[in-house]
Amino acid sequence: MTYCVDSSKLKTIPLTVIFFCLLPLTVWGQESWQKQWDANVTEAKKEGRVVVVGTADSVMRNEFIPRFTTRFGIPVEYIAGRGPETFARVRTERQAGIYAIDVFLASITNISKILYPEKMLDPLKPVLILPEVMNPTKWKMNKLWFIDPEEKYVLRVFRHAQALLYINTDFVKADEMRSARDLLNPKWRGKMATDDPAARTGAGTSLADYFYLLFGPEFVKSLYLDQQPVRSRDKRQLTEWLARGTYPICFACDSGIVHDFQQEGFKIAPIYELSDVPSMLSASSWLVGLANKAPHPHAARVFANWAVTKDALDTYSRGDPIVTLRSDVDESFLDPRIIPRPGVNYIWDNGIWDFIVRDRDQLRERVLKLLKSG
Numbered sequence: 001m002t003y004c005v006d007s008s009k010l011k012t013i014p015l016t017v018i019f020f021c022l023l024p025l026t027v028w029g030q031e032s033w034q035k036q037w038d039a040n041v042t043e044a045k046k047e048g049r050v051v052v053v054g055t056a057d058s059v060m061r062n063e064f065i066p067r068f069t070t071r072f073g074i075p076v077e078y079i080a081g082r083g084p085e086t087f088a089r090v091r092t093e094r095q096a097g098i099y100a101i102d103v104f105l106a107s108i109t110n111i112s113k114i115l116y117p118e119k120m121l122d123p124l125k126p127v128l129i130l131p132e133v134m135n136p137t138k139w140k141m142n143k144l145w146f147i148d149p150e151e152k153y154v155l156r157v158f159r160h161a162q163a164l165l166y167i168n169t170d171f172v173k174a175d176e177m178r179s180a181r182d183l184l185n186p187k188w189r190g191k192m193a194t195d196d197p198a199a200r201t202g203a204g205t206s207l208a209d210y211f212y213l214l215f216g217p218e219f220v221k222s223l224y225l226d227q228q229p230v231r232s233r234d235k236r237q238l239t240e241w242l243a244r245g246t247y248p249i250c251f252a253c254d255s256g257i258v259h260d261f262q263q264e265g266f267k268i269a270p271i272y273e274l275s276d277v278p279s280m281l282s283a284s285s286w287l288v289g290l291a292n293k294a295p296h297p298h299a300a301r302v303f304a305n306w307a308v309t310k311d312a313l314d315t316y317s318r319g320d321p322i323v324t325l326r327s328d329v330d331e332s333f334l335d336p337r338i339i340p341r342p343g344v345n346y347i348w349d350n351g352i353w354d355f356i357v358r359d360r361d362q363l364r365e366r367v368l369k370l371l372k373s374g
Contacts, residue, residue: 189228192230205367238250
């Protein structure tokens, strides 16, 4: 074996010589990933499609998925629905030996409590090869943030402050919502709606758990029982009630649906924090997981790589205004209140693995017991 440069003599070798010696290594590295990528795309097109399980939102269906198909010419069979029902179906199919899914774009709860422990995932980290994905400077954490214990299965791509509640400003003024105690004003009894806090998962459960963590059982009882908020799991119905003033205060309305109504001119305002309630951080809308025994493995790799590029995450962020973990996605159009502030110690982040799999169930049981008591 011969070496281009004798390391003991580096100081005496002209820089031009070193440059031309190292250049083949750089070109080879580029050709290596490019050949692998091109081969994956070619095989993916032969496979004919990719099957993705994800969130039931208009941005995913109308912008994100079509952009992928336009870019690569690969059709996407997109399966969307509420988490428990969708993943129960996936579990049943797998028990029958049917492996129909390629990629999961799932919530932290479903991915950490179902997909990961039930071994439905393949390692994602080894199949990510695009330079703009692998470059740590393109990520706010200075790395790809794999949040599972082995740091290779579940990739987090969003981190943003989540609205505590929304108000219709034709009926509720912002200065009437300064602290948590304002929510207990008898004036608002029967005029609130919420994503069901008695469900096992969802934004409504997260907020109820957060209030319990901050203020204890008496506050939760007063808010969710005595104030008589109407409960629904239909996110669009909740936002319609809010927009039309039927229930002018909404807990855990869907930010994407709210955005659509705001674009139509409805006077809806988010409340991100109160004087005694810090902002909540969220990993929504989805995290990325690669299904094992995927029926279209090459298409799965292409989709998983593209889904975390600047192009993909910028598309999603503009459609459903949330903050990505990429450092190169434009955020100038976002409400600055949803961008996590450096140096702030947020006490609630629903994308932290240990909290979801270890601590949250105990908190959830306390809240459920309290809500059922009423």
